[in-house]
Amino acid sequence: MRADISPRAKVVLYGVMCVLLIPFVFPTWWMVTSSMKPISDIFAFPPQLVPQSYDWTTYSKVFELQPFVRQYWNSAYIAAVVTVGTMIISSMAGYAFARIRFPYANAIFMIVLLGLLIPSEVTIVPLFQMFLKAGMVNTHWPLILVPIFGAPSVFATFVMRQFFVTLPAELEEAARVDGLGRFKIFTRIALPLAKPALASVAIFTFLHSWNLFLEPIVFLSSAEMFTLPQALTQYTDAYGGPMWNIQLAAATLTALPVLIVFIIAQKQFVEGLAHTGLKG
Amino acid sequence: MAVARENAHPEGRSSSPFWTIARRDSLAGFLFIAPQLIGIIVFVLIPLGLVFWYSLHEWNVLANTFTYTGAQNYRMLMEDESLLDVLGATAIFSAGLVIFNLSLALLLAVLLNQKLAGIAIFRTLFFSPVVVSLVAWTIVWGFLLQKNGGINGMLLTFGIEGPNWLREETTAMISVIVVQVFKNVGLNMILFLAALQGVPKELYEAARIDGAPAFKQFRRITLPLISPTILLTSIITIVGSLQVFAQIAVLTQGGPGLSTTVLVYYLYQQAFQFHFFGYGSTLSILLFAIVAILTFAQWQMRKRIVFYES
Numbered sequence: 100m101r102a103d104i105s106p107r108a109k110v111v112l113y114g115v116m117c118v119l120l121i122p123f124v125f126p127t128w129w130m131v132t133s134s135m136k137p138i139s140d141i142f143a144f145p146p147q148l149v150p151q152s153y154d155w156t157t158y159s160k161v162f163e164l165q166p167f168v169r170q171y172w173n174s175a176y177i178a179a180v181v182t183v184g185t186m187i188i189s190s191m192a193g194y195a196f197a198r199i200r201f202p203y204a205n206a207i208f209m210i211v212l213l214g215l216l217i218p219s220e221v222t223i224v225p226l227f228q229m230f231l232k233a234g235m236v237n238t239h240w241p242l243i244l245v246p247i248f249g250a251p252s253v254f255a256t257f258v259m260r261q262f263f264v265t266l267p268a269e270l271e272e273a274a275r276v277d278g279l280g281r282f283k284i285f286t287r288i289a290l291p292l293a294k295p296a297l298a299s300v301a302i303f304t305f306l307h308s309w310n311l312f313l314e315p316i317v318f319l320s321s322a323e324m325f326t327l328p329q330a331l332t333q334y335t336d337a338y339g340g341p342m343w344n345i346q347l348a349a350a351t352l353t354a355l356p357v358l359i360v361f362i363i364a365q366k367q368f369v370e371g372l373a374h375t376g377l378k379g
Numbered sequence: 380m381a382v383a384r385e386n387a388h389p390e391g392r393s394s395s396p397f398w399t400i401a402r403r404d405s406l407a408g409f410l411f412i413a414p415q416l417i418g419i420i421v422f423v424l425i426p427l428g429l430v431f432w433y434s435l436h437e438w439n440v441l442a443n444t445f446t447y448t449g450a451q452n453y454r455m456l457m458e459d460e461s462l463l464d465v466l467g468a469t470a471i472f473s474a475g476l477v478i479f480n481l482s483l484a485l486l487l488a489v490l491l492n493q494k495l496a497g498i499a500i501f502r503t504l505f506f507s508p509v510v511v512s513l514v515a516w517t518i519v520w521g522f523l524l525q526k527n528g529g530i531n532g533m534l535l536t537f538g539i540e541g542p543n544w545l546r547e548e549t550t551a552m553i554s555v556i557v558v559q560v561f562k563n564v565g566l567n568m569i570l571f572l573a574a575l576q577g578v579p580k581e582l583y584e585a586a587r588i589d590g591a592p593a594f595k596q597f598r599r600i601t602l603p604l605i606s607p608t609i610l611l612t613s614i615i616t617i618v619g620s621l622q623v624f625a626q627i628a629v630l631t632q633g634g635p636g637l638s639t640t641v642l643v644y645y646l647y648q649q650a651f652q653f654h655f656f657g658y659g660s661t662l663s664i665l666l667f668a669i670v671a672i673l674t675f676a677q678w679q680m681r682k683r684i685v686f687y688e689s
Contacts, residue, residue, distance in 0.1 A: 104493060112490065112495060113495070115490065116501050119487065119505075120501070122561045123504060123505050123561055126508075126516065126519045126561075127507070127511060129519060129523060129529055130515065130519040130522075142525070142528070144532050145535075146532035146533060146536075188414045188418070191411045191412070192416075195407070195408045196412065199404050199407055199411065200401070200404055200405070200408070201404060201405040201406075201407075201408025201409055207412060211419050213423065213424070214419050214423050215618075216667075216671050217423050217670075218618070218621075218670065220621075220643050220666065221427070221430065221666050221667045222423065222426035222429075222430055222663070223647075223650070223663070224650050224659050225425075225427075225430050225433065226422070226426050227651075228433075229425075245422050248414065248415070248417070248419075248421065248422055249419065249422030249423055250419075252415065256415055280407075285411075306510065309512060310512060310514070312625035312628070313624045313625070313647065316628075317647075317651055327514075328513065328625065329514075331512075331515060332514065332518075332628075332629060346522075347519065350515035353512045353515045354511045354515040354516070357511070358507060361510040365503045368510075372566065
């Protein structure tokens with residue numbers, strides 16, 4: 100805001116931010132370090148901020164107790180398919196709503212926006228019945244089809260529409276004169292310009308799919324079909340209590356890759372999300 | 380809202396007189412939106428119709444009976460004593476979440492908007508929980524909040540004996556709110572930061588020349604100019620808070636008692652644990668009504684409290 104900050108104010112600002120950072124950063128640190136400690140040390144007092152001895156057998160138990168590689172693959176491929184599918188569907192719809200004149204466009208746009216008002220939680224009971232009738236319970240189809248075509252994709256379509264509205268009309272007119280049809284104008288001119296919007300759609304679609312929890316526990320019942328969030332909660336002992344060290348090791352394996360990708364590409368991440376036409 | 384732009388030429392270039400550019404554009408428009416529109420009909424509108432239809436029935440899954448009972452489920456809704464507790468927990472959870480989330484997001488955005496060396500690193504770190512897997516984040520907080528967990532361990536080194544956070548009603552509610560806020564506040568923080576950076580600097584300079592103190596500048600310049608973003612983030616956050624499920628399921632399972640049983644969790648229990656699909660559908664209609672009314676009310680408030688230039 101102001102250009103000149105006194106040195107003393109700077110120290111105060113850095114201090115305040117460092118204290119505020121604790122609840123944002125410490126849990127991740129605690130997750131990673133505790134997963135490496137032997138079980139006897141994870142509730143040790145005083146708390147060991149850095150492990151004093153290491154026990155790597157926890158990590159092999161993650162893979163022994165559940166088909167964890169398979170579950171990892173389930174989450175990864177579902178998130179990938181949902182992300183690519185949503186990018187295709189929502190960029191096409193967003194483009195048409197922003198740039199093509201067709202009958203009832205406004206009315207149809209309003210119908211699509213209804214999806215924002217009707218989260219999947221509201222329709223989970225009939226969706227379960229529909230997929231049950233279609234023989235798709237305990238398959239990954241509900242976790243793929245509903246996000247790509249249903250309510251979760253509406254937000255993506257909205258973001259894409261907000262982006263395409265800002266494109267100058269002259270670009271398309273020039274392409275028209277060159278004899279390009281709608282589809283080619285879309286794929287060759289509009290889409291390449293839409294990379295920032297597509298990137299942010301990709302990011303939040305991926306995170307949404309990666310974090311899904313209610314849908315997997317409603318639709319999936321066998322361990323080899325589980326996705327990661329669901330699998331993490333299944334590392335329990337005979338009494339149903341969590342096996343903390345194994346849960347934390349599995350949680351670390353789940354969280355770290357995405358976190359590392361984020362830190363490498365954080366500029367695109369953060370700026371992409373800030374510039375999605377979301378500024379009201 | 381004008382959706383389509385004026386870009387169809389009146390004269391067709393095509394050799395066939397029927398396929399004018401306008402007609403071809405109409406066809407293209409329908410084809411482009413078809414997957415999304417069909418998806419919304421199949422996965423949103425038909426299920427919404429069905430959930431209303433189910434809500435008028437008593438549905439016994441084990442006996443395989445499905446009987447029309449009219450408004451009986453809705454009468455049950457009115458007489459359900461647990462539901463009052465559930466709605467109370469939902470209201471406390473949503474209100475607490477929105478207030479804590481928006482004020483923290485605004486505070487962080489104001490801090491990150493200062494010209495300091497290394498500010499980008501702080502931005503990255505504050506944002507990082509957004510990309511940590513939700514259930515992983517929840518599990519580690521559950522671990523920290525155990526009676527003998529990390530938080531109480533830290534407190535004890537200062538001689539403070541902490542409560543059993545997840546097993547006492549008040550602290551359980553505070554815990555689920557706090558865990559959720561730290562997970563996602565980074566999103567609102569980034570939106571606020573973008574809005575703050577859009578406030579013209581000249582306004583602050585003018586205010587400083589007039590001798591307005593920093594707090595007054597914030598209240599009179601910053602807040603009105605970012606009010607559209609405040610409205611947008613509060614709608615997103617409220618609707619999002621009504622969908623919070625995983626954190627409750629992992630941390631408290633709705634307990635102790637019903638103290639953290641929010642509406643979505645109650646709906647899940649009734650429909651998928653107790654197999655009351657009819658009553659579960661009635662609860663879904665209630666959830667839908669709450670989301671719709673809140674969104675509509677906030678949208679109306681926009682006219683009164685949101686400042687628009689122009």
